[in-house]
Amino acid sequence: MVGTKSDVGRTTLPRRQLGRALRDARQANGYTLEQVAEVLEISRSALGRLELGQNEKIKVRDIEFICEYYGLPEERTEYLKSLVVHSGTKVWWQDYRSLIRPGFNTYLQLEAAATELHFFQSLVIPGLLQTADYARNVEAYPPTSTMDEIERRVALRVKRSTILTRRHRPMRAEFLLHEAVLRTVVGSARIMARQHHHIADLSAQENVSIRVVPFTAGFPAGSAIPPYIIIDFLHNEPSVVYTEGAVGTMIFEEDDDVARFRDIFEAVRGAALQEQPSRDLLRTMARRYEQ
Incomplete structure (x- = not known):
């Protein structure tokens, strides 16, 4: 770790x-x-x-x-x-390095080298799924941020998300989103409506799986679970797990730790709605936000 x-x-x-x-x-x-x-x-x-x-x-x-x-x-x-x-190759986000929060540079390297990503998120819509308007409200912290800094961080998020939609070898990604994420209003109801339509549209892609963990699922893994990402690589490189919080990040690399996170993921996946019901729920919620 x-x-x-x-x-x-x-x-x-x-x-x-x-x-x-x-x-x-x-x-x-x-x-x-x-x-x-x-x-x-x-x-x-x-x-x-x-x-x-x-x-x-x-x-x-x-x-x-x-x-x-x-x-x-x-x-x-x-x-x-x-x-x-x-090891010395310049990465595409280097021009944004002054805007990247502590610890996130490491994740960007992991994400860029990954073959598959598996997200569990219970707090906020993952960056790869965010619309520009949603990201703009998330990136408004800290309050001292200038409009230029905010817009550049939003641009970084939007550019990152193209790994899901690019023509050549789009990233395979699986998202388990707790219902609380979808019901937490960020910005406005209008922004949330567009955000939910966007997620529903992405979920129709073959390389993307998005499933909602409903409130009724309780605690399928036995306790509350913080957000985390399982990251898989080519060449039989060992998978890692990335987690982050308000004060720092953690990367778990030991086989036993990664296996435990996979077990938790399986338990949560088993309690989640299937893909089509999840997509239907997203569109229903979008319409409600529009009202």
Whole structure:
């Protein structure tokens, strides 16, 4: 588990993936950090930083040497070497970095590299589903924000959402939305009506599943559940879980933690309305907001 109240400025997603892969390979061989550091003639702290994704300057030949020592197959070695090359690549949201709240930069990297996203949300409509008007009201905090800052943050949200509608390999995403999210008025009834129509329209796409968890479902997982996102990747990279709150973010990476979140998700999914009834409810609520 990784916790942060600010961006993990010393790491990028490719470095995190590389570090975890090297740690898993070392542990699979039964080696300690000290043993590997001694054989490879590097410091234990340097190897530890590499496994945490905190080394900003990584040489491809060093990764090749480590992979050879761990006995990794050529295909796996080539993939890990490619992560070194991509670790310094500029990301599309870099121009918005001054507006991104602490911790969210890490999530954007995870989202950009994902193959599937699984959301449970009980507080606010997820950013990928938000209309510009809804996002504009959400982004009005803090009160000191200028109109230009708000509009740029809204633009970031709108641009992010195109991963669901792009022509080439649109993101597969599953959303479980608690009914409370849909009934919490943000901005005005007019904004909520358009927001609900927008969600209903998106739910008709093959790559998007949106289901409503009704009030009548109670607590299907046995207790109240905070919002979270399960993020899956290519190349058999381990899935992670991202959560956030008012004071910081948490990323769960351990297999047992991710498995527990999946179990919770399954329980909530089992209590949710099916896709068509959820879509019907969204359109019904939209009409009521219009009145």
